[in-house]
Structure formats: C-alpha cells, structure tokens
Amino acid sequence: MPELPEVETLCRQLNEILPGEKILAVEVLDPRLGTTEDEGLDGRKIERVYRQGKYIRIEMGKRSQDPGISGPEKGRGKIKQKPSDDRLTAALHLRMTGRLLWQTGSEPAPPYTRLVISFAAGRLILIDPRRFATFCVRPSETAPALVENPLEGLPPHHLKKTAEKRRLPVKSFLMDQRFVAGIGNIYACEILYHAGIDPRRHAGSLSDAEWRKVQKASAAVLPRAVECRGTTVSDWRDLFGMSGENQNHLEVYSREGKPCRRCGGMIQRTKIGGRGTWFCPICQK
Ligand SMILES: [Zn+2]
Known part of the structure; x- marks a missing residue:
C-alpha cells in the first residue's frame, strides 16, 4: 500500500512531466472509480500536481481553448454557467493496490488498467488489480500542498x-x-x-x-x-x-x-x- 513517500514520489515525478500538458482524452475503464468520461477534462491544461495526505491532486486550468465553450454565447436565453468554465482538480487515491504508470510508446495498456489519460507527450495509466482506487473531479479550491513530514511543526x-x-x-x-x-x-x-x-x-x-x-x-x-x-x-x-x-x-x-x-x-x-x-x-x- 503506498504511503506518504510513495505518493510524494509520484507527485514529484508527475510535476516534472504534466504541467503545461493538455489532456487530449480520458478513458474510464472501470465505473467503480467514481468518475465518468464526461467530467469535461479534455482540452484542459495541467497546472500542477501536489500531494494532500495520500491524495494525488492534479490541478487543471479552464477549458479556455475550446471554442464551443469560450466563444461568444449565442441567443438571448439564459445560459447556465457550465461546469467546464471552472478550474478543476482531480483527486486520485491509490488505496491498496493502485499504481500509476507513464507510457510514451504505443505498447498496449497493462492488465488491470482502470483509467487512461492521454496527452501529446504520453499517457498516464492507473493500474489497480483490487479496484479500490478512487478518482474524482471537483472545482479547484485553494488547498496548500503538505509538507514532507506531517508531524513537523506540531508542538x-x-x-x-x-x-x-x-x-x-x-x-x-x-x-x-x-x-x-x-x-x-x-x-x-x-x-x-x-x-x-x-x-x-x-x-x-x-x-x-x-x-x-x-x-x-x-x-x-x-x-x-x-x-x-x-x-x-x-x-x-x-x-x-x-x-x-x-x-x-x-x-x-x-x-x-x-x-x-x-x-x-x-x-x-x-x-x-x-x-x-x-x-x-x-x-x-
Ligand atoms: Zn536494538
């Protein structure tokens, strides 16, 4: 089971690759993950990745380059603010057996692949044999990254x-x-x-x-x-x-x-x- 140093390792490695990368496609292969493909993630740029406890948080910008959403609004009817206009943060928890893999070639996804997020530079794959991992997407709120040592600074x-x-x-x-x-x-x-x-x-x-x-x-x-x-x-x-x-x-x-x-x-x-x-x-x- 990944603990703080393992999750921190993944966050640091993701932070070296993902910021500035745009999500091209999201494939959710397991409904138990608690997310769907329609969360409005494609077209968004990754801003940063950080750890909060054992959560990997992936912060994404607005989907501003999608002309269907940011273009001039047509008609005079009331247009509801679309959730895709917000900045979003995905929270990923690996639980018992989840792991992440970065693939840059065209090799097939490994067994037990539950989620694939594609970028121009490669694909981020969530592998989880026991299927306890979770991935959920919420509007971003300002949550500070945690220090390396959770006991630090406590009297x-x-x-x-x-x-x-x-x-x-x-x-x-x-x-x-x-x-x-x-x-x-x-x-x-x-x-x-x-x-x-x-x-x-x-x-x-x-x-x-x-x-x-x-x-x-x-x-x-x-x-x-x-x-x-x-x-x-x-x-x-x-x-x-x-x-x-x-x-x-x-x-x-x-x-x-x-x-x-x-x-x-x-x-x-x-x-x-x-x-x-x-x-x-x-x-x-
Ligand atoms: Zn001893």
Whole structure:
C-alpha cells in the first residue's frame, strides 16, 4: 500500500512531466472509480500536481481553448454557467493496490488498467488489480500542498494531548489518518525504531520529550524515503515502472529474527491492530 513517500514520489515525478500538458482524452475503464468520461477534462491544461495526505491532486486550468465553450454565447436565453468554465482538480487515491504508470510508446495498456489519460507527450495509466482506487473531479479550491513530514511543526504537547484522548498503541496512533496523514505500516515501524519507542506503548503515555524524538525520527525517515523514491517490499513501482530504493535502508520492517543494527539483539515481530509490527525489544522502550 503506498504511503506518504510513495505518493510524494509520484507527485514529484508527475510535476516534472504534466504541467503545461493538455489532456487530449480520458478513458474510464472501470465505473467503480467514481468518475465518468464526461467530467469535461479534455482540452484542459495541467497546472500542477501536489500531494494532500495520500491524495494525488492534479490541478487543471479552464477549458479556455475550446471554442464551443469560450466563444461568444449565442441567443438571448439564459445560459447556465457550465461546469467546464471552472478550474478543476482531480483527486486520485491509490488505496491498496493502485499504481500509476507513464507510457510514451504505443505498447498496449497493462492488465488491470482502470483509467487512461492521454496527452501529446504520453499517457498516464492507473493500474489497480483490487479496484479500490478512487478518482474524482471537483472545482479547484485553494488547498496548500503538505509538507514532507506531517508531524513537523506540531508542538509536542499538542501531540501528547491528542494522543491522551485516544486509547491506542502509539503505532496505531501514528497510522490513524485522522491525526497524522500519510504514515502507514512500514514508516510507523521505522519511525518508532529511530525514536527508540516501543510500538506497543499507549500513545498517551509518551512524554513531550518522547514526542520530540518521534518528530525527529519522522524528519529523518520520511524525507530519506522520498529521496529513495519509496520502499519496494512487494509491488511498489514509481511512475516509470522502477522499484524504489528505500527497502535497503529499513532497520526493523520485515527483519524478524535478524540482528538489530544498533545493539545486535534480535528484531521481533508482533501484531498491533491486526498489522505485522517489527521492533527491537532492547532499543525500543
Ligand atoms: Zn536494538
């Protein structure tokens, strides 16, 4: 499942290709995506792509170059403002198994292709075997891009207060998208290892100093994962079909029975909230 660094990687790669490109055609191959081909996307130019939590947001300009819409209005009857006169933003969420692929050749679309957006420079393809991904189009509103580290800038006592109200292990708290957007299983395990915090501890039991350690750890773990274009432990691929490289930097995730690189003790696996959780019982208190 793509987490913050993977979604951020896709946004950055899309932002290198798409701004200025005009949508030539949109093919929706799966009605479960929650969108149709008549959203008025063709003819629009992409302005920018940014991440909001785990959403990929694609901002598009007005369809001003379509003479059928921007030309002089005929007749004296009331003409309703067409939705295509607004600036639009598409919000794409990959959920469990969604991935994006940029194709420039004439090769056939891969199996499980759900959506194809064609541009002069190439095609953006959404592939999703389990069909949980969503794609919806709304009028643009000003939503700021998020920082790389969702824990950055939050006062530790605010984190502590929020956590105290929740009866959750700290790992589950970090993965709860209502409080911290974008951190999933892999990065929650890694951040808590770097912070030296036992993932089984109650989130409300962490002191301000310990929350500062969690923040510092996330500021080390997440940007590095973005630099490495994400973590490929199963099916993650970037926009160009390449594996990420952050799996080479994992300290605990999926390392059950292997020695801790800090203390030499053995990494253990447990389950928290139904999810596999890896930690060092010596380094994490
Ligand atoms: Zn250790």
